[in-house]
Amino acid sequence: MAGSANPAMTQAAANPYTQASQAQQAAMGRVAAGMGQTAAGGIGAYQNPYEQAVVDKTLRDVGGAAQIGLNTLGAQAQQARAFGGSRHGIAEAEALKGYQQQAMDKVGALRQQGFNTALGASQADLSRQLGAAGQLAGMGQQSFGYGQAIQNQQMQQGAMQQQMMQNLINAAKEQYQGYSGAPQQGLGTLLSSVYGVSPLQGSNQTTQFNPGLFNYMQLGASMMG
Amino acid sequence: MAKGGQEQKQSTSTLPAWQEQAYQQGMNMAGDVSQIGYVPYYGPEVAAFSPLQEASFANTDQMAGAFGMQGTGGQQYMPQAETFAGGVQGYSSAPTYQHAVDTLAAERPAQADYLASFGIDPVTGEVGSRTFRNQPFRLEMQPKPSSGGK
Numbered sequence: 001m002a003g004s005a006n007p008a009m010t011q012a013a014a015n016p017y018t019q020a021s022q023a024q025q026a027a028m029g030r031v032a033a034g035m036g037q038t039a040a041g042g043i044g045a046y047q048n049p050y051e052q053a054v055v056d057k058t059l060r061d062v063g064g065a066a067q068i069g070l071n072t073l074g075a076q077a078q079q080a081r082a083f084g085g086s087r088h089g090i091a092e093a094e095a096l097k098g099y100q101q102q103a104m105d106k107v108g109a110l111r112q113q114g115f116n117t118a119l120g121a122s123q124a125d126l127s128r129q130l131g132a133a134g135q136l137a138g139m140g141q142q143s144f145g146y147g148q149a150i151q152n153q154q155m156q157q158g159a160m161q162q163q164m165m166q167n168l169i170n171a172a173k174e175q176y177q178g179y180s181g182a183p184q185q186g187l188g189t190l191l192s193s194v195y196g197v198s199p200l201q202g203s204n205q206t207t208q209f210n211p212g213l214f215n216y217m218q219l220g221a222s223m224m225g
Numbered sequence: 226m227a228k229g230g231q232e233q234k235q236s237t238s239t240l241p242a243w244q245e246q247a248y249q250q251g252m253n254m255a256g257d258v259s260q261i262g263y264v265p266y267y268g269p270e271v272a273a274f275s276p277l278q279e280a281s282f283a284n285t286d287q288m289a290g291a292f293g294m295q296g297t298g299g300q301q302y303m304p305q306a307e308t309f310a311g312g313v314q315g316y317s318s319a320p321t322y323q324h325a326v327d328t329l330a331a332e333r334p335a336q337a338d339y340l341a342s343f344g345i346d347p348v349t350g351e352v353g354s355r356t357f358r359n360q361p362f363r364l365e366m367q368p369k370p371s372s373g374g375k
Contacts (some may be wrong), residue, residue: 017284017291158277165272169315172268174315180264187251187258194247209233 016147023140030133034126042122043115051114058106066099237368251316256357262344265322269315 048054073095077088178185211219240248274282286296306314330337342353352358 002290015287015291017288021293050332101356121297140319146289147284151281151288152282154277158275158279158281161275162272162278165275165313165315168311169269169272172313173266173270176268182264183254183261184260187254190247190251190254194251197244207233208233210233212230215230 016143016150020140020144020147023136023143027133027137027140030129030136033131034130037126039119039123039126042125043118046118046121046125048114048117053105055110058110059103062099062103062106063138066096066103069095069099235368260343260345260352260356260358262341262347262353265319267317267319269307269309269313269317273314273315273316274303 070092073088073091074083077083077085077091082088276294282297286299289296304316306316308314309317324338339355342355344353344356346353
């Protein structure tokens with residue numbers, strides 16, 4: 001019933017965790033209260049307020065019937081010239097006893113019916129309230145689940161966004177490393193090409209002749225000859 | 226060998242000019258590159274949490290609060306993220322790194338100077354005293370000058 005919903009809960013609808021907490025607390029409170037509660041305690045609230053009137057009416061009816069019966073019995077006793085006699089007295093006592101028993105039976109039945117009706121209503125109400133408490137707890141659990149689902153979604157999507165940002169940062173950092181490491185990169189390229197080639201070694205052999213005295217004498221003889 | 230004379234032979238290894246040039250230039254370049262020193266990175270390194278993540282954190286707080294449990298109370302654990310060029314939100318280790326460098330210079334200045342002497346001064350460009358070109362050398366493997374005569 002919307003009319004009996006807790007206004008505080010409807011105001012806090014924006015936060016499922018608050019809903020869950022309130023629902024759980026309310027359910028726990030109701031269940032805890034119900035643990036020591038009996039249906040008999042609520043009977044008074046369900047007893048027919050007109051029961052006494054019905055009982056009174058029944059008693060009056062039975063009393064009226066008894067009076068009529070006694071009157072009839074008196075008339076019959078008068079006709080039999082036994083009015084006021086012992087037989088009349090015995091007959092009246094028996095009749096009254098019957099009427100009293102009838103009145104007690106009727107009142108007892110009315111009282112028992114009232115009690116049973118009130119007890120049933122109280123039991124049903126207790127069960128309904130405890131069931132509603134259980135349902136409230138379930139709804140609180142559901143609200144908690146909503147909150148968790150939304151929060152997980154937030155976390156997942158947020159992590160995706162953060163990862164995108166991180167990727168952007170990593171890309172920029174990689175470029176920076178390329179920039180600051182460009183001299184080493186260039187040097188590496190140069191060295192691998194220069195030192196990767198086997199040294200093209202060659203050799204120059206020079207012969208130097210230093211003439212001696214005999215050589216000069218030989219030279220002079222040849223010039224004179 | 227002719228009689229009375231002395232013949233002396235001398236061998237020298239040679240390289241093609243282009244290769245010799247490349248060797249020398251390569252060594253020179255390596256020397257220059259070795260002077261660069263450490264080049265720190267001042268840009269962002271770690272991405273900040275996204276607003277959705279922040280919202281999720283706040284919701285965790287609210288969840289705890291709704292059940293009477295302790296939350297952060299709005300207390301921030303992470304430092305304030307910086308906004309870098311291009312709208313990138315994140316954190317840089319540069320301030321922490323710089324603080325460590327400054328602390329070293331303050332606590333152990335000789336060691337810091339020694340480290341710095343292997344590269345150029347990153348501000349003035351002055352070449353450090355222990356860079357490649359300032360290292361002492363002595364040639365010991367060159368051919369000795371030719372000794373002619375008798």
